[in-house]
Amino acid sequence: MTVRVLPVGDAALLVELDDGARAVALHADLGADPVPGVGEPVPGARTLLVPFRPGRIGAGDLERELRRRAAARRAAPDGSAARTVEVPVVYDGADLPEVAAHLGWSVGELVRRHAAATWTVAFLGFAPGFGYLTSDDPDLVVPRRATPRTRVPAGSVALAGPFGGVYPRDNPGGWQLVGRTDAVLWDVDRPEPALWAPGDTVRFVPADADQVGTPRPGRHAGLPTRPRSTDPEPADLGPADPAPAGHxxxxxxxxxxxxxxxxxxxxxxxxxxxxxxxxxxxxxxxxxxxxxxxxxxxxxxxxxxxxxxxxxxxxxxxxxxxxxxxxxxxxxxxxxxxxxxxxxxxxxxxxxxxxxxxxxxxxxxxxxxxxxxxxxxxxxxxxxxxxxxxxxxxxxxxxxVGPAPGDAVGLHDGGAPDPHHLPAPGTTTELPVVPGPRDDWFTPEALAVLTAQEWEVTDAADRVGLRLRGAAPLTRTRDARDAELPSEACVTGALQVPPDGQPVLFGPDHPLTGGYPVVATVPTTHTWLLGQLPPGARLRFTVRPPR
Known part of the structure; x- marks a missing residue:
């Protein structure tokens, strides 16, 4: 068994395993027997992102514990709690003919095999309720689109690599669209907001166009009857009761x-x-x-x-x-x-x-x-x-407005912190990064370019991420040039690099998982700066050792 443990900034490790089953088993093991100081792990196609609090546990100690647990080869969940979810599909996706041609099949054969396959939810990521589904048909493997769409409609049934999936809401995306459904993948008013969970079985059922409408929030189409656990542990939000009338x-x-x-x-x-x-x-x-x-x-x-x-x-x-x-x-x-x-x-x-x-x-x-x-x-x-x-x-x-906390400070008790210099258009901000987890996908020259040149924050910048522009793009190694990275979890501050070599710096609303390699990650001590970088600001990255 091969286990790699890769740094992700200063407060997470990415455990790379042989396959998804081992990642699921390690995820279940950490859930059943938590490690003090470790946050909520996030599974990927064959990885597990493990966030931690450096003040509670060191990266070296955590790596040794993760390797020990991975080597123990503990069994994955037995699947006794898994459910079967049936999803009605109208097979009229925009990419259906192209996908069929790529596979060497007729459109009818593609529809038949997609519906005949047994799909299993491997993990959830990208967007709330988006399940990465694996198939028992080994031939249902297609590449992502060369150019992602800026909008994929909610309910789109899609394929990418070895995975199937359904878009829960309108999102950008690069998967191949083969059909559509009105099953509601995500509804926060349900006891379990997501339609499915890892380990569940999914069956796609061909349907006529008049049998499938448009997904509507709150509709419980396809909701399994057996509920799962309740809401997650709430964050510390402070006061929740309303203030007296008029406040x-x-x-x-x-x-x-x-x-x-x-x-x-x-x-x-x-x-x-x-x-x-x-x-x-x-x-x-x-x-x-x-x-x-x-x-x-x-x-x-x-x-x-x-x-x-x-x-x-x-x-x-x-x-x-x-x-x-x-x-x-x-x-x-x-x-x-x-x-x-x-x-x-x-x-x-x-x-x-x-x-x-x-x-x-x-x-x-x-x-x-x-x-x-x-x-x-x-x-x-x-x-x-x-x-x-x-x-x-x-x-x-x-x-x-909620009621004042009992220990609220007086009107003149709060002092301003020491002033700090925020970025501005045209000024250069130094930002430390920790290499990895996928810096080995890039040439030595690209890694030198990352820190040698300045990067400009473009107008394509929001809470999801900041698109950067540099004079020289980051180039992949020969082996990685045409490779597709199996989807894995990302963190705020991840410097993800699409095929054009111009990085995207992830903000707080980033997708939970992604399919482009992350060359480096901004440490948590500096991610606050990402919210203060205006278009036109310039960045110079400096390398910080992972531990």
Missing amino acids: RLEVVAAGPQALVQDLGRTGAARWGVSGSGAADPRSHRAAQRAVGNPSGTAGIEALGAGLRLRARGRVVVATAGASTATVHPADGGAPREVPPSSPVLLTDGDELALGVPRRGLRTSVAVRGGVALPPVLGSLSTDLLAGLGPAPLAPGTVLP
């Missing part, structure tokens, strides 16, 4: 983008859900600390300038991050600037406005008591890729 924040203007954020979701990776959370957790914590909230309390994350909030009742707010903040009194008095990371009292009708950032990109706004909305899977974070959490804020939105 609210009204959104007068939202600017380019304003989202409700906390420090992210935990315990939901088994459904294909990534952590999400504040893009700049350092600023989020500073703002929450200034108003006396626990650091995990939900607040507002504003992109650029333009957010304007009106107090309904008396509320205490603070800001931290990129923008300057100004209070406009309801009585028409002179506006006054608010020092960063310092609490300020807004009386009824007062407005807080964010100005144009001098440096950086995002600003965190905290309110004493926190934003008091119902959490989704244990968190109030808005995950734009997954479509989870509160909708982006819009003018007229009224946010309820």
Whole structure:
């Protein structure tokens, strides 16, 4: 048996095993007998990502424990809890003729074999409820599309490599589309939001077009009858009960983008859900600390300038991050600037406005008591890729405020942290990276280019990731040039490299798994900077040893 343990930044290890069954067995073993200091592992096609807290366990000690457990060859789950899920399919996908031709079959033969095969859910990733399905038909193997689609409709039945899958919602994607279904893959109102779980059996049943409609949220088509476990352990969100009547924040203007954020979701990776959370957790914590909230309390994350909030009742707010903040009194008095990371009292009708950032990109706004909305899977974070959490804020939105914590600081007890320099367009920021886990897919020249040249943040940048542009692309080795990496888990700060050699730096809303190699990973000490990199900013990567 071959076991490789590869570094992923400073707080995760990627265990590469011979096959998916061994990855599932190791995942089950860690679930049954957790290692202190280890977070929620995320399985891939033949890997297991194991996050850990360096203050609790060292990378070397964890690697030895993972190798010991992998070598023990413990049995995978016996499958007694597995279910069979039937999925109706209309076989009219845009790529159906091309896929059939690639396999040397007629369209009818492809449909027959796809429906006759027994599919098994290997793992969940990419998007909430997206299952990677393996088939007992060894010939159902097709390459990904050379150019991914910018939008794949929800319910699309697809193939890529040795896997089958169904898109739970509209997403970009490079899989080959062979059909469509109205089965609802993901519904947070169900006891188990995902339609299936690893180990379940899936049968695709041919259907006529008039028998299959459009997937609708909340519809339970194809839901197995036997429920599984309950919600994951909730994150520390701080107060959850509403404030007294009249204590609210009204959104007068939202600017380019304003989202409700906390420090992210935990315990939901088994459904294909990534952590999400504040893009700049350092600023989020500073703002929450200034108003006396626990650091995990939900607040507002504003992109650029333009957010304007009106107090309904008396509320205490603070800001931290990129923008300057100004209070406009309801009585028409002179506006006054608010020092960063310092609490300020807004009386009824007062407005807080964010100005144009001098440096950086995002600003965190905290309110004493926190934003008091119902959490989704244990968190109030808005995950734009997954479509989870509160909708982006819009003018007229009224946010309820929770009660003040019992140990809230006084209005003048919060001090601003030491000022730090945020990135700006045209300036260069040094960002450390830990090589791997897939740096061996790239030539020595490419690894030298990674750190030798500067990279510009392009306009294609959001909470999912930042597309970078460099004068010289990163080239793969000859052996890896035409290879496809089996899908494996990724983390915030992963520097993923598509075939064109121009990297994408993953943000908090990144897909849980991906199929392009990650050349290096930003350590957790610096991922807060990713939320403050505006288009036009320049990066120079410096190598940090993995341990």
